[in-house]
Amino acid sequence: MPSYRFVHAPLRTAIRHALLCSSLALGGALPVLSLADTSAPHAYQIAGGPLAEVLNRYASAAGVALSFDSAALQGQSSPGLQGTYAVEDGFARLLQGSGLRAVRQGEGVYGLERQPQPRSGNADVLQLDSVTVSTLRSDTAVGQTSQRVTVIDRQQIEQQLALSSDPGQVLSNLIPSYSPSRQKMSNAGETLRGRTPQFLVDGVPQASSIRNDGRSSYTIDLAQIERIEVIHGASAEHGGGATGGIVNFISRRPEGNGVTQHAGVSLESDDRFSRDGLGYKMNYRVSALHGDWETLFGATWQERGAFYDANDELVGIAYPGEIQDTRDHDLMFKLGYWLDDVQHLQFSANHYELKGNNDYVPVLGDRAAGIPSTARKGDPQGDPAFNENRQYSFSYSNQDLYGNVLDVQLYHQRYRGQFGALLSASFQDPNIAPVGTLWEQSRSDSEKWGGKLTLRRSGLFDGLLDLTGGLDLMRDKGEQVLVQSNRSYVPPSTYDNQAGFLQGDLHLTDKLTLMAGVRREHSELDVDDFRTVWGTNNAGGVSVTGGQVSFGKTLSNYGFTYQASDWAQLYGGYSEGFGMPDIGRVLRGLDEPGLEVENLLELEPIITRSREVGLRLNFERVDMELSYYESFSNLGERLSVNDDGNYIANRERVEIQGYELTGNWRIDDRHSLRGSYAHSQGKSDTDDDGKVDTRLTGLNIAPDQYSLGWQANWNDDWSSYLQYNYYVSRSFDDPRLEFDGYALLSASVSRRLPLGSLSLGIDNLLDEDYFTYYSQSARIADDYNFKGRGRTFTLGYQVEF
Numbered sequence: 001m002p003s004y005r006f007v008h009a010p011l012r013t014a015i016r017h018a019l020l021c022s023s024l025a026l027g028g029a030l031p032v033l034s035l036a037d038t039s040a041p042h043a044y045q046i047a048g049g050p051l052a053e054v055l056n057r058y059a060s061a062a063g064v065a066l067s068f069d070s071a072a073l074q075g076q077s078s079p080g081l082q083g084t085y086a087v088e089d090g091f092a093r094l095l096q097g098s099g100l101r102a103v104r105q106g107e108g109v110y111g112l113e114r115q116p117q118p119r120s121g122n123a124d125v126l127q128l129d130s131v132t133v134s135t136l137r138s139d140t141a142v143g144q145t146s147q148r149v150t151v152i153d154r155q156q157i158e159q160q161l162a163l164s165s166d167p168g169q170v171l172s173n174l175i176p177s178y179s180p181s182r183q184k185m186s187n188a189g190e191t192l193r194g195r196t197p198q199f200l201v202d203g204v205p206q207a208s209s210i211r212n213d214g215r216s217s218y219t220i221d222l223a224q225i226e227r228i229e230v231i232h233g234a235s236a237e238h239g240g241g242a243t244g245g246i247v248n249f250i251s252r253r254p255e256g257n258g259v260t261q262h263a264g265v266s267l268e269s270d271d272r273f274s275r276d277g278l279g280y281k282m283n284y285r286v287s288a289l290h291g292d293w294e295t296l297f298g299a300t301w302q303e304r305g306a307f308y309d310a311n312d313e314l315v316g317i318a319y320p321g322e323i324q325d326t327r328d329h330d331l332m333f334k335l336g337y338w339l340d341d342v343q344h345l346q347f348s349a350n351h352y353e354l355k356g357n358n359d360y361v362p363v364l365g366d367r368a369a370g371i372p373s374t375a376r377k378g379d380p381q382g383d384p385a386f387n388e389n390r391q392y393s394f395s396y397s398n399q400d401l402y403g404n405v406l407d408v409q410l411y412h413q414r415y416r417g418q419f420g421a422l423l424s425a426s427f428q429d430p431n432i433a434p435v436g437t438l439w440e441q442s443r444s445d446s447e448k449w450g451g452k453l454t455l456r457r458s459g460l461f462d463g464l465l466d467l468t469g470g471l472d473l474m475r476d477k478g479e480q481v482l483v484q485s486n487r488s489y490v491p492p493s494t495y496d497n498q499a500g501f502l503q504g505d506l507h508l509t510d511k512l513t514l515m516a517g518v519r520r521e522h523s524e525l526d527v528d529d530f531r532t533v534w535g536t537n538n539a540g541g542v543s544v545t546g547g548q549v550s551f552g553k554t555l556s557n558y559g560f561t562y563q564a565s566d567w568a569q570l571y572g573g574y575s576e577g578f579g580m581p582d583i584g585r586v587l588r589g590l591d592e593p594g595l596e597v598e599n600l601l602e603l604e605p606i607i608t609r610s611r612e613v614g615l616r617l618n619f620e621r622v623d624m625e626l627s628y629y630e631s632f633s634n635l636g637e638r639l640s641v642n643d644d645g646n647y648i649a650n651r652e653r654v655e656i657q658g659y660e661l662t663g664n665w666r667i668d669d670r671h672s673l674r675g676s677y678a679h680s681q682g683k684s685d686t687d688d689d690g691k692v693d694t695r696l697t698g699l700n701i702a703p704d705q706y707s708l709g710w711q712a713n714w715n716d717d718w719s720s721y722l723q724y725n726y727y728v729s730r731s732f733d734d735p736r737l738e739f740d741g742y743a744l745l746s747a748s749v750s751r752r753l754p755l756g757s758l759s760l761g762i763d764n765l766l767d768e769d770y771f772t773y774y775s776q777s778a779r780i781a782d783d784y785n786f787k788g789r790g791r792t793f794t795l796g797y798q799v800e801f
Contacts, residue, residue: 044090046081046257051098054078058094059110060255062087065153065227066102067132068112108153109142135203135229135248137237137454138468138503139405146515146559146573147235147612148627148660150175152228159711159721162748162761162794165268165281165302166323167217171247173725175230176660176678179702180727180773183307183789185321185354185385188214189778193233193629194656194682194701195244195608196579202251202348204391204411207241208446209495210478211584214320215417215444217247219389220352221300221330223264223283226252232660233629234577234610236519236555238452239472239499243577243608243633251332251350254287254294261286266796270308271767276359276377279305292338300330306360309372310769310790316373317362318784319420319441321385328354342399350391356384356420365785367736372771372787381439382421382484390414405456411448418443418483429534432485441483444490444584450474466505468517473498480584482533490584491530491546497523503557516558521578523605525549527597532590539591547598551605553578572613579606581651604651608633624663631656655692656682656701671712679704695733698777703739704728720749727773739777742770742788756799767791 046058052068055078059066064087078094085093091102091110102110132139133149142151152174160170168181168190178197179190191197199206199216206216231237231246238246262285270277281302288295307315307324315324329352336346361378365371393411419442427440454470474497480490503517527546534541559573586600614627632655658680665673682701683692706726713719722745729741745768748761767790775786 042086043084044081046094051078051094054080054094055091057257058090061257062090063108063154065109066111108155109151133229133231134250135200135231135237135246137470137501138456138466138505140505143569143616143618144513144561146561146571147575147610148232148614148625148629150230150232152230154226157222157225157228159748161222162721162750162759162796163723163746163763164792164794165222165304167222170222171217171228173707173723174228175247176662176676176705176707177232177658177680177702179698180705182772182774183315183323183786184318185218185323185326185356185387186214186318187217188320189699189774190217191700191702192230192244192247193631193658194680194696195234195577195631196241197244198235198238198240198242198246200238200246200248201350201391202393203238203248203409203452204393204413204450205238205241205448205474206389206413206415208415208444208478209240209474209476209497209580209583210446210493211444211480211490212582213417213419213444213480215387218323218354218387219391219415220249220251220332220350221283221302221328222249223281223300224251224298224330224332224350225249232627233612234575234608234631236499236501236521236557236576236578239474239497240521240523240578240580240605243579243606243631251334251348252285252296252298254289254296254334254336256287257289259286259288260800262798262800264796264798266794268305268792268794270305270312271791271793272308272312274306274308277305277308279303294334294336294338296332296334298330298332300328302329303327306375307789309787310764310767311787312790313372313787314360314375315789316365316783316786317360317375317380317420318786319362319385319422321387321417321419322356323354325357325359326354327357328352344395344397346395348393348395350389352389353386354388355386358384362783365782367780367782367785371785373783373785380421381423382441383418385420385441386416386418388416401455403457405458407452407454407456409452411450413446413448415446415448416443421484424535426533426535427482429485429487431534438485440485442480442489443483444478444480446476446478448474448476464507466507468503469501471498471500478584480588487533488530489533490588491528493528493583493587494526495523495580495583496526497521511563513561514558515560515573517556519555521551521553521555523551523580525580525583525597527587530587532588536589536591542591542593542595544587544590545594545596547596549598549600553605553607555607567617567619569616569618570614571616573611575610575612577608577610579608581606604635606633606635621666622663624661626659626661628659629657652688653685653690653692654682654696655684656680656696670714671710674707674709674711676707677705678702697732697734697737698730698739698773699779703730703741703773703777717752718749720747722747730777732777734780736780737777739773740771742768744768748794756797759794759796759798761794761796763792763794764788764790 081090100112103113132141166181168187172178172180177193201220206219227250229248233245235242235246264283266281268279283300285298304324304326309315331351334348338344358380360375361380363374363376365373391413395409398406421439421441423439428435428438451473456468458466476495479492482489499521501519506514526548529546531543532541555576555578557575562570608631610631612629617624634653635651660678662676680701682696684694685692686694708724710722724745726743727741730739745765746763747765750759770788772786772788
C-alpha cells in the first residue's frame with residue numbers, strides 16, 4: 001500500500017500584520033491590510049535527494065501543508081532547490097519533468113496532481129491526494145465531508161495573534177457561530193452552534209468529565225499550535241462532550257532541514273501606554289531533524305497587564321478567573337523516530353500554567369444604571385486563580401500494516417483549575433467562621449488516562465468502500481475542593497468510558513459518496529458516599545449515598561457528498577453527540593436528605609441530534625460554503641443563573657437552528673478577501689410540556705455575526721491585514737438581557753527586515769465603547785457588568801535562524 005507523509009509546517013515569516021497608523025512605529029504610512037501570502041519570494045537551500053524527501057523539506061521550509069502519495073514519486077530524485085522563489089515557483093522547479101504539479105487547495109495547503117495532457121482540447125487531470133482532517137478518525141479530505149469542517153492554519157493563527165493573545169477571541173474571529181470571547185479565563189458561555197464544544201489538544205480531551213469548569217480552551221499556548229481543526233455540530237468522533245462540535249488544537253511538529261530555531265518577542269499596551277497596562281511575551285523554538293530522528297522544543301513566557309476599556313477605565317475583575325494581570329508559560333517537547341518509511345513513533349509532553357498576579361480588587365457596577373464593573377489596585381482575598389495542565393502522549397503509526405493504516409495513542413493528562421475567592425452563601429459554615437464572613441475559593445482537579453486505536457482500510461472492493469474502526473478507553477478521576485478550608489465540594493469520583501466504532505464511506509459513483517457510522521458508548525460513574533457542604537441552599541449539608549451509575553448508548557451518523565460539477569458540491573447528513581451533564585454541579589447542589597446517586601435523573605447523559613445540509617462552491621479565485629443546521633436534544637442542558645449568582649444546569653428539551661455562510665476571494669496574487677455571516681436561534685422547554693417555549697439567552701447561544709477580512713502583500717517587504725466583526729443586536733424573553741450589538745475593527749501591518757520581521761497590530765482600532773456580549777445577554781448581575789477591552793497595541797519582532 002502507498003505510504004504517506006504529511007507536512008503541516010508554520011509559515012517562515014511569522015506575524016505579518018498590523019495597521020493603519022503604524023507608520024510611526026515602522027517608518028512609513030500604509031493602508032492596512034494583510035499577512036504575507038505564498039506569493040512572497042524567499043531564499044532556499046534545499047539539498048538534493050529522493051523527490052519525496054526533497055518535497056517534504058521544501059514544504060517545511062516554505063511553511064505550507066503538503067499531502068501526497070509517495071508511491072507516485074518512487075524512483076524519482078531531485079537536485080534540490082537553491083535560490084529565491086515564491087512557493088508555487090519553487091514547487092514548479094522541483095517537480096519539473098516529474099509529470100506532476102502542485103495545486104493550492106486552501107490557505108497554506110497544497111496537494112499534487114498529474115500534469116494536464118491535451119485530449120481533444122480538454123485537460124485530463126487526475127488528483128492524487130488532498131490534505132486530510134486528522135480530527136476525523138477516517139482522515140477524510142478537506143472539502144469532502146458530510147458536515148461543515150473548518151481548518152484554521154498557522155498563517156491565520158499568526159494573523160490573529162498579532163492583534164490579541166486571547167484564545168477565545170481568536171476562535172470567535174475565525175469560527176462561524178462561535179460566541180464572542182468573554183475576555184476572561186473562563187470560557188463558560190462560549191458555545192459553538194449554541195452548544196458546548198469539545199476541546200482537544202492533539203486529540204486528547206481537555207475538559208474534566210466530573211466538573212466542567214469552563215477552562216478547557218486555556219490549556220496550551222497558541223504559539224505552540226500548528227493548526228486548529230473544527231468540526232461543526234454534534235459529533236462522537238472522540239467520545240462524549242461534543243454536543244456543539246469539536247475544536248482540536250494540533251500542536252507543532254518538527255520542521256525544516258537540520259537544526260532550525262525561532263525566537264520572538266512582543267509588547268502589548270492600552271492606548272494610554274500606562275505602566276500597569278503593559279505586557280510582553282517571549283517565545284523560542286528549536287527543531288532538529290537528523291536521519292530518522294526528529295525533535296522539537298518550544299517555550300513561551302507571557303506577562304499580561306491590566307485591561308482598559310474605551311473610556312480608559314480598568315475592566316472589572318471576575319472571580320472565575322482573569323487573563324488580564326496574569327502570567328503564563330508553556331513548555332513543549334516532542335521526540336519522534338521513523339522505524340522505516342511507514343512506521344513512526346512519537347513522544348510528546350506539554351506543561352502549561354496561567355496564573356493571576358492578584359494585584360486588583362473588583363469595584364461593583366450598577367447594571368440598571370449602565371455603570372460598568374471596574375477594578376482598583378488592592379490586595380484581594382484568597383490565593384490567585386490559575387489554570388495548570390500537564391499532558392503526555394505516546395503515539396505509533398503504521399501506514400502499511402497488511403494494507404491497513406494503524407494509529408495508536410496513549411495519553412495522560414493532569415489538570416488543576418482554581419477560581420478566585422468569593423463571599424458566597426454556598427461556602428458558609430458556622431463551624432468555621434460566622435455566616436457571611438467566610439471567603440472561600442474552589443479548585444477543580446482532574447486526572448485522565450486514556451488510549452485510542454484507529455484502523456483504516458481504503459479501496460476495498462475495487463475502490464468502492466473505505467472502512468475505519470477503532471476502540472477508545474478513558475478513565476477520569478476528579479473532584480472539586482474548597483481550598484481555604486480543605487473541604488470536599490464535589491466528592492472524589494471516577495468516570496470510566498469505553499467505546500468502539502465503525503465508519504464507512506461508500507463511493508457509489510465518481511460523484512456520489514455515502515457515509516455512515518456507528519459508535520457504542522459505555523460509561524460508568526462511581527461516586528463515594530459524601531456530605532454536601534453546610535451552605536448548600538442553607539440546608540446545613542445533607543448526606544448522600546454514593547454508588548455506581550452506568551450508561552450504554554449507541555450513536556449513529558450518516559451523510560453524503562455529491563459533486564454536481566467541477567465547481568459545485570452538495571453535502572448533508574445526520575449525526576449524534578454524547579455528553580454528560582455537569583456532574584459536579586449536580587452533586588454539590590443536592591439538598592434533600594436520603595438521596596442516592598443511582599436514582600438521580602439529572603445524571604442521565606445528553607444525546608444531541610444534529611441535521612445539516614450544505615453547498616460548497618469552488619471557482620478559480622472564489623470559494624464559498626453555505627450550510628443550514630438543526631439540532632435538538634430531548635433531555636438537554638440549558639444553563640441559567642440563580643439568585644445567588646450560581647450556574648444552574650436545567651435538564652429540558654432544547655432545539656436550535658441556524659445557518660452559516662463563508663466565502664474567500666483571491667483578488668490577485670497579492671490581495672484576498674474573506675467574509676462570513678452566521679445566524680442561530682434556539683428555544684427550550686421550561687414548563688416541561690413537551691414544546692419549546694423560551695428563547696435561549698446569551699449564556700447558551702451566540703449573536704448573529706458579520707465578519708470581513710482583507711489581507712494583502714504590497715511588495716516583498718510590506719504586508720497588512722484589516723478585520724471587521726459586527727455582532728447584531730438581539731432580544732430575549734427577559735427584557736433585562738437585551739443585547740445592543742457592537743462592531744469592532746482591527747488592523748495590523750508587517751515589515752520584513754534584513755534579519756527577521758517587525759509587526760504592529762491594533763485591536764479595536766476605533767476604540768469602540770461596548771459592554772461584552774456575555775455581560776449584556778448572559779446574566780443580570782452588577783458584579784458581571786463588564787465592558788470590552790478598548791484600543792490595544794501589539795508590537796512584535798520574529799526571527800528564524
